[in-house]
Amino acid sequence: MTELRTEILIVGGGLGGVAAALAALDAGRQVVLSEEYRWLGGQLTSQAVPMDEHSWIEQFGATARYRRVRDGIRDHYRRWYPLTARAMADPTLNPGQGMVSRLCAEPRAGVAVIEALLAPHRAAGRLTLIQPAVAVAADVDGDRVRAVTLRRLDDGSEVVVAADYVIDATELGDLLPLTGAEYATGFEGRSDTGEPSAPDEPQPANQQAFSWCFVVDHVDGDHTIDRPAEYDMWRTQQPSYWGAPMLSLTGPDPRTLETLTRTFTPHAARPAVLADQGKDPGDRELWTFRRILARDNFTPGAFPSDLVLVNWPMIDYLGGTLVDVSTEEAERHKSRARQQSLSMLYWLQTEAPRPDGGTGFPGLRLRGDVTEGPDGLAMAPYIRESRRLLTEQRVTEHDLSIALRGHGRPFTTPESVGVGMYRIDLHPSTGGDNYLDVASAPFEIPLGILIPRRLENLLPAGKNAGTTHITNGALRLHPVEWNIGEAAGSLAAFSLHRTTTPRAVRNTPALLQEFQSLLTDTGVELHWPDVTGY
Incomplete structure (x- = not known):
């Protein structure tokens, strides 16, 4: 058994994990990143799904690092593929001309861009990648995660990684049961959330396909x-x-x-x-x-x-x-x-x-x-729903539904760490439910959905953040998963730098303002622009 010590351990190398790693690495922190599959990138690569994005993605509504991925994919085709003159000149090149997104591309294009973004950090020794590997155990002392045991899938060997901060960027929230974190699965009940689209009582085994x-x-x-x-x-x-x-x-x-x-x-x-x-x-x-x-x-x-x-x-x-x-x-x-x-x-x-x-x-x-x-087939199944960490704040249907809010203007929060937009789009479920589609407003991402109710140094970085089963349908797609991951990586790095905790950052106005200023300086949009048409 190998033992490693790092500042930030990120388990899961999907879009949220990669974004968390880049944010922490750019802040000068040491990072260990693990991933179950041979490709980094999750839903974009190993799951093979092109970017699902909102209507304004070419103008606003994404982080600068996410735009580097989008630009990198287009540049990959411009550099290496025999494009026509028309396609070469198109600043919004859509390699696949697909109708689901303005940027539909092969999964390997995403792999190439992600590898290139991480390459300088690997060369500098700031990033250690353990792949393919999964988490099998966690060492928890009270309300702190001290270490996580990773098992390599190629040879069965194990690596124990001790870290100051642990970020769960797995597709299914694998670290939540291992660490004893409080979490939800499936439908919450209306008695809990008050959401009109929820069933009367919770249905934890009723999950999206x-x-x-x-x-x-x-x-x-x-x-x-x-x-x-x-x-x-x-x-x-x-x-x-x-x-x-x-x-x-x-x-x-x-x-x-x-x-x-x-x-x-x-x-x-x-x-x-x-x-x-x-x-x-x-x-x-x-x-x-x-x-x-x-x-x-x-x-x-x-x-x-x-x-x-x-x-x-x-x-x-x-x-x-x-x-x-x-x-x-x-x-x-x-x-x-x-x-x-x-x-x-x-x-x-x-x-x-x-x-x-x-x-x-x-x-x-x-x-x-x-x-x-x-x-x-694809390297990995396309996952729509994860375990969801119970956090200090939770995004519910009341925050996003245009019908419930009475207008389509953006949902705002004074603790914004990013923005997102997608309809509440739930696929049929294992409990026999048909699609659920709710017209939704653009939203700001509250810092509180990253802060566990109890654990002090565990952060979510994807579909395991503090949503409900219903609002997961609007926060599970590519740019929002990336933004949540980027915020988590930045928060861990900021907490180390200021010798504080994520909970204190959220609940101390001066620290929150400093953290939000840092996010803005690194290209994270905290608010939607004041335009007509939402």
Whole structure:
């Protein structure tokens, strides 16, 4: 067993973990960062999901470091790919021309940019990366976490990392049970939060579906995969509210819940509108919905096909949760989720209706080389919901819902550590709930959702911050996860520098003002601009 000592330990190398690491490293602190998978970047890379962002992302509403990631992805294509002159000159280049976001790109582009941002710190010896590894134990003394034990997944060896501050940036809040932190899962009850969209009583096992995404292209030939072992079962799977078997192009509209039949047309042209989730979900044509490489952006003949990420309602896994279950049960759910995704692909290749009246697209090719995950799918499942730390403050539906607030102006707080914006967008749940979609206002991120009710040196850096099940739907996407992580890394570094605690920073006006000034100086937007149109 190896033992290490550092100032800040960050467990989890998703977007929140990377942002926390960069903020702490830029402040001159020593950091140990661990990650379960071979790629850093979480939902952007190992989970393969392009950026889900608000309508104003090109103008405002993100941190400077997050913009470096976005700019870096575009520069990656400008430097290394044979772009057309038109695409090269486009300052808002969207490599995939996808409709879900104004920046849809391959997961490896995100990997390359993240590695480049961290490279100087690794070379200087300020950053130690332990990968692939997971947390298996924690040493807690009263209200302080003294050390975390990490187990390497390649050789089974263990590393005990002692740290002044520990940041949980895992996808499922893995450190919360290990450290004895108080946390919530699933739906809180209306008796607790007062949220009108919550059930009367808590439902901790009722959680959003996770999905195992994959990438396809379409070329000549028959690329049909072997019939998945569970295909017959998934072929007939039909929740009561779905309107058709899940393996189809028909399902509920997330915003209206009406039954909707989408289209799937390989190499469909992008509609002549900007990708803007605030105006159009963009999911009516599935080929362009989450396209991550559009061959029209590149010189003729450079690519035989577009690349399309399949992250559609049809692969939402409703059979169980990965939180607070045995390792064996979690692995069983992961395996079945992969079978569901492979079954969707097989259905597309063999049974899906074609525009010419035929059935099946045998030219669809599974591009496991793009994602490098099991069974040719993404490296990791796409996680929408985590354990949530119980914190000094909690963001609830009343803070974000336009209907409840009576207007769409931003939610503000005097303790803002950043900004975010997304509709409350909850996917179907393991308890049988349909989509929940609530029109939401832009919001400021309260420092209080990073401060545990009890533990003094544990901070959240992602979906495990102090939201509810409902408001998680607005805070779980890429730019907000990054901002929460960046705030957590900055807070740990600031607390070390000022020899204080995160709780004291929040509750001491002079320290809070100093910390917010530091965030502003490093490019964190604390407030939404005063504009018309929210």
